[in-house]
Amino acid sequence: MLDVKITKKLNTHTLTFAGQFKQQFTGIMGSSGGGKTTLLRLIAGLTVPDSGKITFDKTTWYDGDHQINLPPGQRPVGFMFQDLALFPNLTANKNINFYQRLRLYHQKEPITPEKKQQLLETLEITPFLDESVQRLSGGQRQRVALCRALVQQPRLLLLDEPFTGLDDRLRLKTIALTQKALAQTKTQVIIVSHRRDEVTAFTDDIYELA
Template structure:
């Protein structure tokens, strides 16, 4: 049994099929990279896993718990799945400081959660900016707030939706180190979605190539990179 199991999931919006008979699995503490062009359904897939969208068919399991099953009529809402998601547009709250973003997620005001806030601020290097509002932060700093917020609840799973799309090249390099550091510290099962294969090099354990709502190749990063199945995969791997 894998930590995340997605089994034969379909999702349409109106008449448009966006996810087609899609199956994928992720082992505990692994990082799965999902690589596919814009519009292929990457964000929709993450939203289905997090519970922000309801599939039409199939099954999704996390750590042995069924969170969605069409045949058994199961749907667990997002707040009960304990999944941390970093959205493509980051979705920070303009009226809240950095500290308040984390505070809001932790929800309680006891000493333990105060310590936790300090620990997380330290970890993502935002201590000196804890009283700043999003509009006062750079792209990289906003990014770190979004990640800190996602990690604050100690989620079972971390979903990253094109996390680098708002960053410049230099910060992109730092981000890999950051993600590796955080994952070492938290040991968290992660799905990282992008259209740029460069972002996945050195950090993804496995890669799934997605096209028009389907997975067309899935395997260890090295294997996928060394033996792309067809021209589409070769292209998206920059070969």
């Protein structure tokens, strides 16, 4: 269970959030500039809160009072950025493998080849595995980014506006494939979006940021 109670001063207001994430899927919604992405970054450790506490399954990731702040690499988190952050110089396969290779240093149980193959097939990535990510469509890039996050077998997956920029037909297909892939894991997922339908496709457990 993820327990978050933090404050962070932003440009226009102070983000204050207190919540417990108990379900496998939790949604976070809110208007632009409300702090949705910042909240994910705070959980991942990419941004440091001003004060508060973040714990995950009894492990403290951040505690302002006791000056505890676990670096991002030591939190079992997968992060799918809004702009996907795929390495443009690599193919889809190398993007996934590169991520997996670096993560192996910290992983006690790396993903098995069978599981990885199943993930590639579920997300329908296999046909363009050796293509440069720069040549892929928006939906294909999105699935590569999701696969890259999932091969690390994170215990917590943070999805930041994962379906932004896709047309309606592609969005529905990508949501369906994402649901299928996530159903094969026990990973806890937090999905951030400004669109209610994207969040409710996964969960009715939703936090609204002002």
